Amino acid sequence: MTVVAESRPLPRVTKLPLNADIGALPTAVDPMALSLNENPFPPLPAVRSALIESIDAANRYPEFLPERLRHLIADHIGISDEQVILGPGATGVMLQVLHAITDPGNRIVFADPTFEGYAIISAMVRISPIKVPLNSFGRHDLDAMADAASEAKVVAICRPHNPTGTVESAAKLDAFLQRIPSDTVVLIDEAYAEFVGPDHRIDSVDLVRKFPNVVVIRTFSKAYGLAGLRIGYAFGSRELAAKLWAMQLPFGMSTTSLVAVAASYRAESQLRHRIRLLTSERRNLQSRLRGMGIASTEAHANFIYLPANGVPWHDVFDDAGVRVKHYPDGGVRVTIGGRSSTGAVLTALRNKL
Known part of the structure; x- marks a missing residue:
């Protein structure tokens, strides 16, 4: 069995202020890397210092x-x-x-x-x-x-x-x-x-x-x-x-x-703050998708799933350079990233659908 890992450059270290919100994330992450359900935030400051x-x-x-x-x-x-x-x-x-x-x-x-x-x-x-x-x-x-x-x-x-x-x-x-x-x-x-x-x-x-x-x-x-x-x-x-x-x-x-x-x-309270930001951004993306008439499952994680529904998701996302996880049934899983990641997803959809 061959497993192909996503190829990417080594990440650069970007320190965010403790109270950084989801809108600050584009400076710290690749907004197009939405296939592995990674947390877009770098380690909490206290964790980084301890490491x-x-x-x-x-x-x-x-x-x-x-x-x-x-x-x-x-x-x-x-x-x-x-x-x-x-x-x-x-x-x-x-x-x-x-x-x-x-x-x-x-x-x-x-x-x-x-x-x-x-x-x-x-x-x-x-x-x-x-x-x-x-x-x-x-x-x-x-x-x-x-x-x-x-x-x-x-x-x-x-x-x-x-x-x-x-x-x-x-x-x-x-x-x-x-x-x-x-x-x-x-x-x-x-x-x-x-x-x-x-x-x-x-x-x-x-x-x-x-x-x-x-x-x-x-x-x-x-x-x-x-x-x-x-x-x-x-x-x-x-x-x-x-x-x-x-x-x-x-x-x-x-x-x-x-x-x-x-x-x-x-640093549990700071972690909870970040979780709230990510779940809020998930709800924001789901709401925007509903407004475009695009169905997604009722997600409770840091990603959403778009069923196939006859849509050529490969064309939608690959052509836009947005890396999502494709499944054999034609559906796709999209990780919740920063605000610019949400923007990239919505732009790819508007350009193709």
């Missing part, structure tokens, strides 16, 4: 196993250290999980389309996918996925869903989990959970308490804007987490991971 100070320790190994980072995250969530595992981004954590709980020939259920990393890491551990099409609203078909789970070792749900940004209600998710066999592990991928508004959030810690076969996966790549540092984590029951911790790679999490997470947690 710079940590460079002098780069000649030293990190902890053999990341116990301090584990404790920091567990304490922030409000669970025991023994329930947390860590890895290089959400994808790296998921790979560790699949290594720990599956054997070659097992099967995994996930939606279609969905985050392409699921198929990649499934192939790496030699398990076979059962792909269940999304329903007409761009959401998981939970009934069909529950039916398929009887033949699988693992089920993967992403909430908000990537690429459509939709969420299932807490009640529907609970009913779905009750149908899953107790020896089938359910991965709930919450890479974009911080962007979900209060009315649509779920209590993931309570889900893990209620369903011992659930593993929740999160990352510092999206809302926290630390994609280049590759910091991901997961939590579950003590029994299941113990199996996963056995796959923890020695020296696998850098010292900068601990420094960046600690500084991010201390």
Whole structure:
């Protein structure tokens, strides 16, 4: 399997004032790079300062196993250290999980389309996918996925869903989990959970308490804007987490991971401000699209999804130089960037539609 990464020059460092708003972003980011769901803001000032100070320790190994980072995250969530595992981004954590709980020939259920990393890491551990099409609203078909789970070792749900940004209600998710066999592990991928508004959030810690076969996966790549540092984590029951911790790679999490997470947690209010700016810009783009008669899914993340609907999206965006994520079904996912990114998207649409 060949994975082609987006080619781009190394980023230049631009320091923004602490109270910078979404309109200041064009000076700091490439407004046309809207395919990877990156946070357009550079690291928070406090995080940047902490990372710079940590460079002098780069000649030293990190902890053999990341116990301090584990404790920091567990304490922030409000669970025991023994329930947390860590890895290089959400994808790296998921790979560790699949290594720990599956054997070659097992099967995994996930939606279609969905985050392409699921198929990649499934192939790496030699398990076979059962792909269940999304329903007409761009959401998981939970009934069909529950039916398929009887033949699988693992089920993967992403909430908000990537690429459509939709969420299932807490009640529907609970009913779905009750149908899953107790020896089938359910991965709930919450890479974009911080962007979900209060009315649509779920209590993931309570889900893990209620369903011992659930593993929740999160990352510092999206809302926290630390994609280049590759910091991901997961939590579950003590029994299941113990199996996963056995796959923890020695020296696998850098010292900068601990420094960046600690500084991010201390700057939580500033982070929330940035999240509000991005979600506000998402609503702005969605409103502008509705005004143009263009449909998008009900997104709860830092991106929107435009269904195919017979529109040649390749022509619309590629000709304008706007890099979005295209899917085999003809739909496109568009990351929320700065104000100039929104302008570039709208201009491309006006010029072609």
